[in-house]
Amino acid sequence: MITFPNAKINLGLTILSRREDGYHNIESCLYPIPWHDVLEVLPASKFEFKQTGIAIPGDQADNLCIKAYQLLQSEFSIPPVQMHLHKAIPMGAGLGGGSADGAFALKMLSQLFKLGLSSAQLRAYAAHLGSDCPFFIDNVPAIATGTGIDLKPIDLDLTGLFLVLINPEIHVSTKEAYALVKPGRPDNDLAEVLALPRSKWKFLLKNNFEPSVFPKHPTIGQIKQAFIDKGAIYAAMSGSGSTVFGLFEQEIEGDFSFSAHLKRTMD
Numbered sequence: 082m083i084t085f086p087n088a089k090i091n092l093g094l095t096i097l098s099r100r101e102d103g104y105h106n107i108e109s110c111l112y113p114i115p116w117h118d119v120l121e122v123l124p125a126s127k128f129e130f131k132q133t134g135i136a137i138p139g140d141q142a143d144n145l146c147i148k149a150y151q152l153l154q155s156e157f158s159i160p161p162v163q164m165h166l167h168k169a170i171p172m173g174a175g176l177g178g179g180s181a182d183g184a185f186a187l188k189m190l191s192q193l194f195k196l197g198l199s200s201a202q203l204r205a206y207a208a209h210l211g212s213d214c215p216f217f218i219d220n221v222p223a224i225a226t227g228t229g230i231d232l233k234p235i236d237l238d239l240t241g242l243f244l245v246l247i248n249p250e251i252h253v254s255t256k257e258a259y260a261l262v263k264p265g266r267p268d269n270d271l272a273e274v275l276a277l278p279r280s281k282w283k284f285l286l287k288n289n290f291e292p293s294v295f296p297k298h299p300t301i302g303q304i305k306q307a308f309i310d311k312g313a314i315y316a317a318m319s320g321s322g323s324t325v326f327g328l329f330e331q332e333i334e335g336d337f338s339f340s341a342h343l344k345r346t347m348d
Contacts, residue, residue, distance in 0.1 A: 082193055085117040086181035088170045089216065090246075090319045090326050092237075092275065093286040095267045096259070104212075104228045105259060108271055110235060111177075111216045111225050114244060114326075118170050118182055120146065122189045125163035134168035145183025145210050150190060152206055159194045173255075174248050175320025177217070183210040184217035204232075224271060237275055242314075243329040247304050253294055253322040261293035279328070282315040290321045301325060 092110040099105055118134070130147055137144065146164055153159055164186070170178030184207045191198040198206070200218055207214035212229035223232040267287070274285045295302035301323050308316035308327030316327040 082123065082189055083119065083121045084185050084189055086120055086170075086178070086185040086217065087118075087220070088114050088116040088176035088178055088181065089213070090114055090244075091175070091288065091317070092282075092315075093267075093271050093317075094288040094290065094320065095271070096262050096264045096289045097266065098264045100228070105264065106227060107225065107229055108267065109225050109229070110222065110237070110271060110275060111213070111232075112222045112237065112239065113217075113220050114176075114246075116170055116176070116246070118178060119165075119167040120182060120185055120189065121163075121165040122186065122193060123163045124193070125161050128161040129163045131163075131165045132168065133165070135171060137168060137172060145179050145214070146186040148210055149183045149186035149206075152209060153187065153190050153196070157194070157196055159190060159196075162190070162193070171248050171250075171324070173252060174324040175253075175318065175322050176246075176248075176324055177213040177320070180211050180213035181217045183207065184214045188218065204230075235272060235275065239328065243332050244326060245308065245313075245329065245333065246319075246324055246326045248324040249300050249304060251298050251300060251323040253298065253301075255321045258290050258294055258321040262289050279314050283309070283313075286315065286317070288317050288319075291318050294318065294322050298323065 089111045092112055094109040095107065097106040097108055146166055150162060166182060170176055172179060187203050187206055191203060203218045204215040207218055208230045215230045216223060216225060216232060221234050222237040223234045225232055269285050301318060304325040305316045311333050313327035313329055318325050
C-alpha cells in the first residue's frame with residue numbers, strides 16, 4: 082500500500098495567547114498543497130522502517146510514522162509492517178511534512194488492518210503525534226484554533242492559482258520564534274478576511290512570526306518581497322518558516338535567485 086503525504090501552507094497565523102501548559106493558542110487557516118512525500122506500508126514478519134530522499138536529522142525513533150505505528154499497535158496489537166518513507170518535503174520548513182507523514186501512516190494502518198477507525202477517531206490519535214497532524218486526516222482547508230488541533234473546515238478553493246514556494250534552507254527555531262512573538266487578538270476575523278476578494282489579503286492576512294523572524298533572517302523577508310515585486314496576489318512565510326510562498330493569478334517565469342524553489346498549480 083502506497084500513499085503520498087502532502088504539505089500545507091498557512092493563510093494567516095496569529096498567536097493568541099500562551100497557555101499554562103507551555104503551548105500557545107493560535108488561529109490559522111491550513112490549506113493542503115500539491116507537494117508530496119511518498120509512504121509505503123506493507124505487512125512484514127518484523128517491523129522495519131526505511132527512509133530515503135532528504136535526510137532527516139536526529140533519532141529515527143522519533144519519526145512520526147514510527148510513532149503512529151506504535152500508537153496503533155499498543156491499542157490494537159496490529160502485526161509488524163515494513164515502512165518506506167521517501168522525503169521530498171523539507172523538514173522544519175513550516176510546511177507540515179512530518180505531521181502529514183504521521184497522519185497518513187495512521188490512515189494507512191487503519192485501512193490495511195481494517196480497524197474501521199472514523200475520521201474523528203483518527204484525528205484523536207493524530208493529536209497525540211503533534212499539533213498539525215489532525216489536519217492531515219481530512220486534509221481539507223480548515224481554520225485551526227487551540228494548539229492547532231481544533232479544526233473547522235472552511236469553504237476555500239484556490240484552484241486555478243499558481244503557487245510558488247521557496248525554501249532558503251535556513252533553520253528557524255520554532256521555540257525561538259514563539260519566544261519572540263507577542264501574543265494578541267487579531268484586528269480582523271480570519272474567516273471574514275478569507276471571504277474577501279483575494280486582492281485584499283495582502284493588507285489583512287498576517288503571519289505573526291514574520292516581524293520577529295525577518296530581522297534575524299533577512300533573506301526570508303527578501304523572498305517575500307520578491308514575490309510581491311513579481312505580482313503575487315498574496316505572499317507570506319508559512320508557519321514559523323522558513324519557507325515562503327506566493328500565490329499568482331498567472332504563471333511566472335524566471336528564477337528568483339534563491340536556493341530552492343518549486344512551482345505548482347493549485348489544481
